Amino acid sequence: MKDNVIIDLKNISVAFDGEQILKNLNLYIRDKEFITLLGPSGCGKTTTLRIIGGFLEPDEGEIVFEGKKINGVPPHKRQVNTIFQRYALFPHLDVYENIAFGLRVKKWPEKKIRDKVNEMLTLVNLKGFKRRRIASLSGGQQQRVAIARALANEPRVLLLDEPLGALDLKLRKDMQVELKNIQQRMGITFIYVTHDQEEALSMSDTVVVMDSGIIQQIGTPEDIYNEPKNAFVADFIGESNILDGVMREDYLAEFSGHQFQCLDEGFQKNEPVDVVVRPEDVDVVPVEEGMLSGTVTSVTFKGVHFEIIVDIGGFKWMIQSTDHQAVGNTIGLKIDPDAIHIMHKSAYSGAFGDYSSFSDEIDRLSDPAEEEA
Numbered sequence: 001m002k003d004n005v006i007i008d009l010k011n012i013s014v015a016f017d018g019e020q021i022l023k024n025l026n027l028y029i030r031d032k033e034f035i036t037l038l039g040p041s042g043c044g045k046t047t048t049l050r051i052i053g054g055f056l057e058p059d060e061g062e063i064v065f066e067g068k069k070i071n072g073v074p075p076h077k078r079q080v081n082t083i084f085q086r087y088a089l090f091p092h093l094d095v096y097e098n099i100a101f102g103l104r105v106k107k108w109p110e111k112k113i114r115d116k117v118n119e120m121l122t123l124v125n126l127k128g129f130k131r132r133r134i135a136s137l138s139g140g141q142q143q144r145v146a147i148a149r150a151l152a153n154e155p156r157v158l159l160l161d162e163p164l165g166a167l168d169l170k171l172r173k174d175m176q177v178e179l180k181n182i183q184q185r186m187g188i189t190f191i192y193v194t195h196d197q198e199e200a201l202s203m204s205d206t207v208v209v210m211d212s213g214i215i216q217q218i219g220t221p222e223d224i225y226n227e228p229k230n231a232f233v234a235d236f237i238g239e240s241n242i243l244d245g246v247m248r249e250d251y252l253a254e255f256s257g258h259q260f261q262c263l264d265e266g267f268q269k270n271e272p273v274d275v276v277v278r279p280e281d282v283d284v285v286p287v288e289e290g291m292l293s294g295t296v297t298s299v300t301f302k303g304v305h306f307e308i309i310v311d312i313g314g315f316k317w318m319i320q321s322t323d324h325q326a327v328g329n330t331i332g333l334k335i336d337p338d339a340i341h342i343m344h345k346s347a348y349s350g351a352f353g354d355y356s357s358f359s360d361e362i363d364r365l366s367d368p369a370e371e372e373a
Helices: 045-053 095-105 110-123 139-152 169-186 197-203 221-226 231-236 360-365 368-372
Strands: 005-016 019-030 034-038 060-065 080-083 157-161 189-194 206-211 214-219 241-249 252-255 258-261 271-277 282-285 292-301 306-312 315-321 330-335 340-344
Touching: 005 045, 005 189, 019 045, 019 060, 019 189, 019 214, 034 045, 034 197, 045 080, 045 157, 045 189, 080 139, 095 110, 095 139, 110 139, 110 169, 139 169, 169 189, 169 197, 189 197, 197 221, 206 221, 206 231, 214 221, 214 231, 231 241, 231 271, 231 340, 241 315, 252 271, 282 315, 306 330
Parallel strands: 034 189, 034 206, 080 157, 157 189
Antiparallel strands: 005 019, 005 060, 206 214, 241 252, 241 271, 252 258, 271 340, 282 330, 292 306, 292 330, 306 315
């Protein structure tokens, strides 16, 4: 039995103009959970959100809310509120009246409305802003008004569709912290949609990685990052070197022409596999101390570290190191067993992992002689 489940999506399928958007999707969401649907444009994450909100009906499947099927129930009758990337605030109303709007529709008494609006203004750090016009607010302040208005209606679930997409980087990071704090203080379920991996990892209790209408992996941010299920997840969540390999036996993988001790088991002997090594988990060492060696083809300063592209047998690795390396240097690489993650082959095998585009391909694209040829 699934404990504490508030929403259960069962075998949900949706097609638009003959194109399958969601394919037999199954997902349950727990009460008071911060869950993020993460994936590229067109993966089906916003469609999933719209189905939960009642803005779209699935072609097949059931939407269950606290044990009751709610297919066909209109949005305003669901215990759910939605915040979109465009906040849809009323420009002719001030901050107070924007937040109070839904409560007036519900015919709350004026004192109760005033108490709730003041509570929400305190929650989103906008005390003293109640009579401000919407047009006079910054993007971050408008975001807070949208959150306050949605939460004033006391929904059981808040749906957030890329709500930080219009904000600049620093403000977006501040609001990530703010949203997580609000969710914890209010103790309600947040279902968040984004294509931004950092947002998903920093805010969520659970991350649902989607592609082509199918859930690729569900897990904690740590699980998704450290134990990706396939090459798509490994590539989408952070940078990854993804290589063809062979599992010679339990705890022994072969790739890049060498055998490496690892922590993985349960694969068939000599099974072809995908190998993931994160750039930050590779140590740069003198060539004679390295398990592998290669030539530096590109170096980019990233502030905290250098992003170094290394050619090893024709495959371009990405390494993140605080030590600068010069282009053309030959360096050694050391990889500890716990830095190697083994995945079964999938439909995504071979599609990711080689960082050629950081060096040779860009050189060719920018070569005017080749452009004229």
